Amino acid sequence: MFALTNVRIFDLQNYYDNGYIIFNEKIKEVGDMAGFRDNGYEIIDGTGHLAMPSLTVAHTHIYSTFARGMVIPFNPANFQEILEQLWWKMDSHLTGEDIYMSGIVSGVDYAKNGVTTVIDHHAGKKIKGSLTLLKKAVCEKVGLRGSFCFETSDRFDVDACISENNNSADIFGLHASMTLSDDTLIKVKDSLGDKPVHIHAAESWMDQENCLSYHGERVIERLDRHGLLNKNSILAHCIHINEDEAEIIEKNGCWVALNIQSNMNNAVGLPDYKMLKEKGIKCLIGNDGMSMGITGEWMSLYLAMKHRYLSHTAFDMSDLLTVIDNNNKYVNETMDISIGRIKPGYDADLLSIEYEPPTPIGKDNAFGHILFGLSRAFTPEHVWCKGKHIVRHYHVSDELEKKYKEAKKTAEKLWERIKSDSYNG
Template identity: 50%
Template sequence: MKALTNACIFDFQSFKENCYVLFDSEIKEVGNMSEFPGADEIYDCSETIVMPGLINCHTHIYSTFSRGMNVSFDPKDFQDILDQLWWKLDGQLDKKSVYYSGLVYGCECIKTGVTSIIDHHASGIDIKGSLEELKKSICDDLGMRGIFCFETSDRFNIEECIDENLEFAKNKSEKYAGLFGMHASMSLSDATLKNISSVIGDTPIHIHVAESKDDVKDCHEKYDKSIVRRLNDFGLLNNNSIIAHCVHINEEEAELIAQNGCRIAMNPTSNMNNAVGLADYEMFRKFKIPCMVGNDGLGVNITRDFLNIVFAMKNRLNGPTKFNLDDLIHMINNGYEYISNILGVNIGRIEKGYKADMITIPYNPPTPMNSDNAFGHVFFGVFDNFKPRDTWCSGKCMMKDYKLTVDVDSMYSQASKEAEKVWKRINED
């Protein structure tokens, strides 16, 4: 049995001091240090905060290979960003580059305390088998949890996209599962949506919706309806579907999302970076839509998005109290609940019966810290200078004293070689 000792615990619900945590793959017991029964393997957590492993509810692992990529880039609108950068990159990815981008992305997630991710993948050279490569790198080799899908789009072979999503979604474990991925309304014809609708069953979808006004305009001009209405008309808004962004949806669309039991994944930092606007959380709250936080593949440190969503929503909603720390906690817990439900496990708490997905972050509170103000300390003190010391997933130590337990140098070296091949293919295309 393993144990964390002298632990100050905050798990987005409760705050406890001077505790021990007994665990193997699951947390077996949490108690006061005065009653610590001993353990075979002990990690001293003095002067740290113990928290659940963090989650990223919408990302693009393949964005790893965009770092430093030299392509002609002078976008005038969002479509140009896709054409000049992202679609050049994903169109040249094969299985090997998918695998190594996954290893690098996963390593950097572990360094920033992220133990579970929901990924939206695309790779033009190899569609079939690409999700298995992601699972292998993220879940099998690194030990993280991942929910994956392939971004079906008319840019690719539709039958291969459909087969890849359906085949991968057939199997699941406490470490991985599949959704049915689609890019966005503007890259999916009626024929494609009809095809998907005929085979998808009750598999939840994962799709970008109204990220930019381009997507909205395209749908109205071609189909004379809103994006969410279009998806609903094809019967694609399955329960537990992830509708990412929703920057430019209206109230009718919000109501449809709520009625069908879908979730919205908000990505504030990416939205600001792409200058597409910011979603209206007040409308989402009005219709009681469960919202989660993602980063859209912009880096790996999800705490940046935790910070930015608070600041951005205060500005977007034009009021310093229109979005507060309780709203953020609610969104974070929505993410834990969603991943727990999809994978069939309990994550997101430091309690008996929950998976031992945990991180420690050094923190010396300069003012008193208690159950009433713990998240204020975490938000303004810990997230602002976030550097976890240790990371566990299912009780496996993935990082100890800031050092990963895998051969990082070898992984990064091989990833660099694969990235160079991808860049060469892009420039030769």
């Protein structure tokens, strides 16, 4: 049993200036230090630290891990060409080893950035068994929580995609309307049951344009017509949807995952948060694989929405807190867990980060301190997932640190295959 002591605690709702947390897999006791009694716990002194629930990413692509620093011919004129010139080239060369090692590298990076729950959207030429490899690396080896699905697309063997999702995923992965024929969607529906789907929706205008010209309807209408919008589905981006589509999303109990840095990087536009909020849609926050953290996305969303509406009040800290908390609500509901608060009975998914506030701090402004004082370089000293101490004094286990260093060789081999294809293919 651990006791994190002398620590400032903030869980987005409750605040202790000098508190303690006693926990194993579950949080047992939380309170002011004045009430702490040592019963032989493993004590972690949290002096000068802030304890928070560890973080959740609602949409990511671990397969993109080894793209960091890769240089290949790249001069895209539009979103489709970004996919063709980079991501589809990359995923078509991924071996089982690449998938496993990308899980190790991203898992370690996520843990060190305080993220312990990830919702991943996987793609690649190796379909069968790919989700199991990710789970082995991310969940069993690194110790995070994860939900993984395979992005079914007409680019791949559709039957293999469907069976990988049916066998190994709790949420059914689909790439995007523009890479899915009606025949494929009918096949998916036949085996879907009430499983939620996880799909990129209207990420670029091209997805809408393709849908309108080939199917005479908009993306969300098409997914709805095929009966795919099951409750708790995740629709990533939804930048180019209209109000009618938003109403369909809300009516079906689906969630929209916002990934602002990726949207800006791909130059596809920004989501209309105000409209989504007005329609009662619950928004989540992901990183689309742009980083192995999430606090940078918090700040980007906060700034981008102010900029989009040319208004200081169009998207405030309470909006941001709602989105962050929705991530917890979503995984609690779909993964049958209990994270996001530091209260007895909750799972011990926690972090402790060094922070000495240079200005007064309390319950009402603690999130402002996190956003402006910590979010740009969010590096916790300790991270626990299910009570397991996965980051201790900024490090994961020696075995994982060693494996992480070995990944460079895997990346090198992958880059060679991609490059020889790019220059000779």
